[in-house]
Amino acid sequence: MSKPIRILGIDPGSRITGFGVIDWHGREPVYVASGCIKTLPNDELAGRIGMIVRGIGDLVAEYRPNQAAVEQVFVNVNPAATLMLGQARGAAVAALVLRDLPVYEYTALQVKQSVVGQGKAAKEQVQHMVVQMLGLSGTPQADAADGLAVAITHALRSQGLARQLGGLSIKNGRLR
Amino acid sequence: MSKPIRILGIDPGSRITGFGVIDWHGREPVYVASGCIKTLPNDELAGRIGMIVRGIGDLVAEYRPNQAAVEQVFVNVNPAATLMLGQARGAAVAALVLRDLPVYEYTALQVKQSVVGQGKAAKEQVQHMVVQMLGLSGTPQADAADGLAVAITHALRSQGLARQLGGLSIKNGRLR
Numbered sequence: 001m002s003k004p005i006r007i008l009g010i011d012p013g014s015r016i017t018g019f020g021v022i023d024w025h026g027r028e029p030v031y032v033a034s035g036c037i038k039t040l041p042n043d044e045l046a047g048r049i050g051m052i053v054r055g056i057g058d059l060v061a062e063y064r065p066n067q068a069a070v071e072q073v074f075v076n077v078n079p080a081a082t083l084m085l086g087q088a089r090g091a092a093v094a095a096l097v098l099r100d101l102p103v104y105e106y107t108a109l110q111v112k113q114s115v116v117g118q119g120k121a122a123k124e125q126v127q128h129m130v131v132q133m134l135g136l137s138g139t140p141q142a143d144a145a146d147g148l149a150v151a152i153t154h155a156l157r158s159q160g161l162a163r164q165l166g167g168l169s170i171k172n173g174r175l176r
Numbered sequence: 177m178s179k180p181i182r183i184l185g186i187d188p189g190s191r192i193t194g195f196g197v198i199d200w201h202g203r204e205p206v207y208v209a210s211g212c213i214k215t216l217p218n219d220e221l222a223g224r225i226g227m228i229v230r231g232i233g234d235l236v237a238e239y240r241p242n243q244a245a246v247e248q249v250f251v252n253v254n255p256a257a258t259l260m261l262g263q264a265r266g267a268a269v270a271a272l273v274l275r276d277l278p279v280y281e282y283t284a285l286q287v288k289q290s291v292v293g294q295g296k297a298a299k300e301q302v303q304h305m306v307v308q309m310l311g312l313s314g315t316p317q318a319d320a321a322d323g324l325a326v327a328i329t330h331a332l333r334s335q336g337l338a339r340q341l342g343g344l345s346i347k348n349g350r351l352r
Contacts, residue, residue, distance in 0.1 A: 046269055046279035053270040073259060082255050086262020093222055093263070094229040094270040103222035 005158075006032065008065035008101070009151025010056065011143055012073060012092045014084035015039055017052055018143025021063045022134070024155040031134040033063060034144040039088075049091045056095035068096045069154035071146060072107045106153050111146075114153040181334075182208065184241035184277070185327025186232065187319055188249060188268045190260035191215055193228055194319025197239045198310070200331040207310040209239060210320040215264075225267045232271035244272045245330035247322060248283045282329050287322075290329040 004023040011018040016039075021032040037055035039048040070093060073085050096103050109119040115129045127145040130136070133152060140148065180199040187194040192215075197208040213231035215224040246269060249261050272279050285295040291305045303321040306312070309328060316324065 045281060046273050049266055049269040050273040052266075053274060077255070079253070079255065079258050082258045083249060083262040083265075086259040087266035087269070089259075090225055090228075090263035090266025090268075091270040092266075093225040094267040097222050097226040098229060098274075105221060 004030075005067060005155070006063065006065040007151040007154050008059060008063065008068045008096075009071075009147045009149065009154065010068065010092055010096075011071045011146035011150060012052075012085070012089040013143065014048070014081070014088045015041060016143045017055070017088060017092060018141070018145070018147035019056070019059060020130075020140075020144060020146075020148030020151045021059070021065060022148065022151045022155065024158075026159060029133060029152050029155050031136060031148070034140050034148050036141060036143050045087070049087065052088055052091040053095045056092055057099065060096070060099045060101065065101065067104065067154065068101045069104045069106060069150045070096075071111060071150045072105050074108060104154050106150055106157070110157070111149050111153045114156050115149045180206075181243060181331070182239065182241040183327040183330050184235060184239065184244045184272075185247075185323045185325065185330065186244065186268055186272075187247045187322035187326060188228075188261070188265040189319065190224070190257070190264045191217060192319045193231070193264060193268060194317070194321070194323035195232070195235060196306075196316075196320060196322075196324030196327045197235070197241060198324065198327045198331065200334075202335065205310060205328050205331050207312060207324070210316050210324050212317060212319050221263070225263065228264055228267040229271045232268055233275065236272070236275045236277065241277065243280065243330065244277045245280045245282060245326045246272075247287060247326045248281050250284060280330050282326055282333070286333070287325050287329045290332050291325045 004025045006023050009020045017037040020034040023030040023032055037052055039051045073089055093103055112121040113119045116125045123142060126149050127139055130145045130148045131139055180201045183198050183200055185196045193213040196210040199206040199208055213228055215227045249265055269279055288297040289295045292301045302325050303315055306321045306324045307315055
């Protein structure tokens with residue numbers, strides 16, 4: 001891959017949506033940005049959805065990623081919480097789709113396996129490895145770290161597939 | 177109210193999102209349009225979300241409603257189905273918010289009480305009353321009828337509140 005791929009990773013949540021942007025040159029991920037979109041807990045649905053869909057739209061406009069990776073939501077046992085999480089996730093993916101970004105999904109298990117090396121890793125281990133892999137001087141907030149982790153997962157898995165395919169670029173294709 | 181309010185009612189679903197558009201002059205609802213946005217069951221998440229967010233965006237562009245009413249999703253016992261429904265709903269509300277439409281929510285109970293007069297009404301009774309109230313010559317598809325029913329619910333409840341407030345217009349305000 002001659003030109004770097006810029007990846008926007010998103011960890012959707014009903015209250016906090018974490019994001020991370022990295023550049024991927026084919027060897028190691030390079031940190032670009034990370035942070036959180038926080039919704040107001042007492043706000044009505046339209047207000048919360050608006051924060052997420054506009055917030056992610058702004059990120060895409062500012063950082064111009066080529067691809068997006070979204071963490072697959074843990075299916076909670078509480079139906080109301082699951083519905084809220086689904087709504088946040090729907091708004092996040094809507095913002096990406098409206099900007100014509102290819103969207104890839106990864107489960108929390110896949111993220112932990114890719115970043116830490118094993119699926120049962122604790123949240124702190126994911127944060128630690130994100131700091132190590134990107135050579136950060138400080139530890140990002142947990143949701144921002146999850147956004148970076150899913151972006152790194154996409155980078156590493158894209159490369160893995162590209163190797164299996166004999167080094168073909170996956171820049172304009174979809175992995176699954 | 178001198179000028180009619182155009183209301184877009186939406187009944188979100190992971191496979192079929194029903195919609196109905198009515199004009200409300202303060203006395204009786206007038207039918208404008210109704211139909212469904214169907215997603216492809218085997219499509220990936222981004223494809224399904226894209227169908228909904230673009231489909232509703234197109235409806236707003238075509239019919240130019242002043243207000244939108246969305247049915248509150250039944251919280252299913254199956255977490256995966258609840259998550260899917262939440263995602264569809266998040267995408268639908270995102271499309272409305274991005275077009276700067278005020279969004280009102282009504283539960284299925286409120287819709288049945290407003291349209292049929294009692295909360296335990298069957299789906300067929302809702303369809304029947306929508307046909308009666310709008311003077312339709314045929315029966316709309318079930319999801320389209322639900323879209324019309326939530327639009328009618330918003331019209332009737334807006335009027336009720338306006339009366340309570342001494343006839344104030346609610347056009348630019350929010351009910352709750």
